[in-house]
Amino acid sequence: MFPLGIEPYLIGGVIVGIGVSLVYLMTGLHATQSSFFTTTLSWFSKRKHFQKESNIQERNWRLVLAIGLIIGALMHTLTLSLGGFWTTSVQLWRLALGGLLVGFGTRLSSGCTSGHGISGLASLSKISLCAVIVFMGVAVVTANIVQMLGVTP
Amino acid sequence: MNRQNVVVLVGGILFGFGLAYSGMTRQEIVLSFLQLKDLGLLFVMGGAAAITFFAINVAAKYIKTPILGGKFKPRRLPFSRNVIVGAVIFGVGWGLSGQCPGSAVASLGTGNLPVLVGIAAMFIGAYIRGLLDS
Numbered sequence: 001m002f003p004l005g006i007e008p009y010l011i012g013g014v015i016v017g018i019g020v021s022l023v024y025l026m027t028g029l030h031a032t033q034s035s036f037f038t039t040t041l042s043w044f045s046k047r048k049h050f051q052k053e054s055n056i057q058e059r060n061w062r063l064v065l066a067i068g069l070i071i072g073a074l075m076h077t078l079t080l081s082l083g084g085f086w087t088t089s090v091q092l093w094r095l096a097l098g099g100l101l102v103g104f105g106t107r108l109s110s111g112c113t114s115g116h117g118i119s120g121l122a123s124l125s126k127i128s129l130c131a132v133i134v135f136m137g138v139a140v141v142t143a144n145i146v147q148m149l150g151v152t153p
Numbered sequence: 154m155n156r157q158n159v160v161v162l163v164g165g166i167l168f169g170f171g172l173a174y175s176g177m178t179r180q181e182i183v184l185s186f187l188q189l190k191d192l193g194l195l196f197v198m199g200g201a202a203a204i205t206f207f208a209i210n211v212a213a214k215y216i217k218t219p220i221l222g223g224k225f226k227p228r229r230l231p232f233s234r235n236v237i238v239g240a241v242i243f244g245v246g247w248g249l250s251g252q253c254p255g256s257a258v259a260s261l262g263t264g265n266l267p268v269l270v271g272i273a274a275m276f277i278g279a280y281i282r283g284l285l286d287s
Contacts, residue, residue, distance in 0.1 A: 012175020068165015098250020103278020109239025
């Protein structure tokens with residue numbers, strides 16, 4: 001069940017929670033991720049879907065949040081990480097096709113692992129709880145089918 | 154940079170550091186959770202949600218308004234079919250690739266350049282969502 005122990009997971013999760021909480025208590029903003037794609041596209045597309053006032057208002061801080069994520073992971077890589085820089089061996093077609101579905105699905109769903117899974121659950125949102133159960137269940141089934149079909153890595 | 158963005162940057166750095174610390178920036182570790190070989194991811198989401206639960210439901214009630222001004226609003230969405238249909242589609246993509254939006258972006262900071270392909274695809278997916286929203 002826990003071949004790597006639970007400490008790195010729990011400690012990492014608590015650090016994530018402190019980051020999200022800091023942003024919420026200081027600014028009232030929910031530091032969630034998938035809206036970043038929609039708000040960033042508002043710089044490039046004139047379509048009404050992207051030009052909503054909320055997207056224009058949020059696009060700067062959401063870009064700053066994404067840059068923060070990269071800097072934070074880089075800081076970990078340069079300090080505590082044992083192996084240093086790292087590259088996935090998951091095949092590119094899986095990253096591409098999976099990414100397409102993640103981008104479309106999270107925007108249709110108005111949330112992802114952070115929006116529904118962290119901020120939504122913490123807000124005791126029933127619809128977010130439903131979303132988490134659905135995407136986690138579907139992902140478990142998908143990952144096992146992919147593995148059974150012999151697709152590795 | 155205004156004060157709000159400084160706070161968001163610091164919060165984002167903590168967020169990214171925590172994701173890397175917990176291994177969520179590695180698609181292989183996420184996939185081993187989804188294959189039910191290592192259930193650690195539950196502690197990442199649970200730990201983060203528990204701290205945030207305290208911030209939203211206890212600390213925010215105590216301080217009443219955000220320190221830099223504005224208003225507190227818990228994250229509540231109206232019930233809609235799209236939330237669930239989208240979650241199904243997201244689940245297929247997550248199970249296929251081991252990537253979700255936050256972990257993919259943070260993963261760039263670990264030097265994981267192939268994930269750029271996944272992030273580009275996420276932008277395309279979000280764009281298609283916009284095309285279908287008339």
